[in-house]
Amino acid sequence: MNKAITIYDIADLLGLSPATVSRALKNDPRVNSRTIKKVAEAADAMGYQGNPFARSLRSNKTHIIGVILPRLASHFMSSAISGIEKIANQHGYNIIITQSDELHSKEIINVKTMFQNRVDGLIVSLCFNSPDVNHFKNFFDKDIPVIFFDRVPDSYEYPAITIDNVSASFKATEHLILQGCQYLVHMTANTNFHIYKERYEGFKQAMLKYGKKVTDRNLLFNTLDHQSGLNAAEQIIAMKKRPDGIVAANDNGAVACMIALKSAGIRIPEDIAFVGFNNDPVAEIVEPKLSTVSYSGYDIGLIAAQNLIQQLLYPDTKKTLRIIIRSELIIRRSSIRSI
Structure with a gap:
């Protein structure tokens, strides 16, 4: 040898x-x-x-940042990774990336793996059915910094970067109402989860402002992936009273639903108008182009990494617990109706 x-x-x-x-x-x-x-x-x-392992034992630092995401196959998440990696590399850190596949059980395993590999800190977007953040207890107990982004905990005691989901969803819903939509449906995931709870709250506020009742019939629950969008279209087609406006909590589900509805002879936006969330590239490929709430995954990644490294370099400084970044409603053909 x-x-x-x-x-x-x-x-x-x-x-x-x-x-x-x-x-x-x-x-x-x-x-x-x-x-x-x-x-x-x-x-x-x-x-x-x-021998980086030997160096890490001497310094008690690995110069590795762990990143846990719900799915890697997402334009928003890949943009966030680019932002995280840029800042991490500038400061001499490498990143390890895992995905939970939207499974809480896998997220728990990923957190344990990151802890056992002695990462210096974590940047996390939670899976949609995470009931709490108890599985991060080892990190919290040892004061290892954890920054959440986009899909963040309900509690404001943990550092997090997100948008004002209530306001963004309110504007999306109001836009459809002002376009003449009378019966709106909100396509969403688990409304017990922070991000979807807030988006549903914005939907409700807009509906109530314009004198429209909100019941369980105004909700379509799914996992917001492509197949869920197709399933939602089947549900809509089978409804006795079909909605004429849909606010979807992401673009992928909205686009799949739109395509399936069009195949069934339903016109978009004349019969049903759509607004999504995230401004994924697919929103501009579908016909008609999808109106959507836009916010930058890249910027969120930059800010998350900057805040994490700030905590690593200056652990005694006061933590910024909640950073709200700007979002905007981009109006395209899918939501513009003749009133």
Whole structure:
């Protein structure tokens, strides 16, 4: 078996002390640039591999940030990852990404894995059926920073980055009402969960403002993925009284539902107008283009990473517990009706 190359081997080759080689490999400013270059070239030529695990034991830091997401196959989440990674890399951190697949049981496993791998901090978007954040207890107890984004806990005691979901949903619903929609339905997931509870609240507030009753008939529950959108279309087609306006809590479910309804001969927006959430690329591909609430996953990722690293660098500073970023209603053809 080939012997692993050490800093002592590099030092012998170059006639330097092991301490100088060690500093050069860390780009220590006490070592001149020519020596740093020479050491780097020798290390590369000899096949030297550093030992980050040993370094982490000495420093009690891994310089790794864990990221837990509900799904990776999402434009919003992939944009958030780009923002997180940009800031993390700027500060010398790497990221490990896992997905829960919208399963609370898998989210629990992911949290345990991150803890066992000694990540320095966590950035998390919760799965839609997480009842609480008790599974993060080890992180909280050891003061390991955790930042939640988009899908965040109900409690304001945990740092989180989100939008004003109540206001955003209110504007989306009001827009459909002002377009002449009389009977609206809200397509959503678990309304016990923070993000969907708030979006339903905004829907209700707009309905009540304009004198419209809100009952269970105004709700369509699903998981908001493509198949759920198709299932929602089947439910709508079977209704004795069909809605003429739908506010969907995401774009993917809305688009799948629209396509299925169109295949059944229902006109969008003349028969049923639609507004979604997230401004995913699919919203501009579907015909008619989908009106949607837009907010930047990339910006949320940037802000989440900046706040996490701030906590890592300055643990004694006061935490910012809730950051609300801007959102806007983008109006496209799917919601514009002749009144």
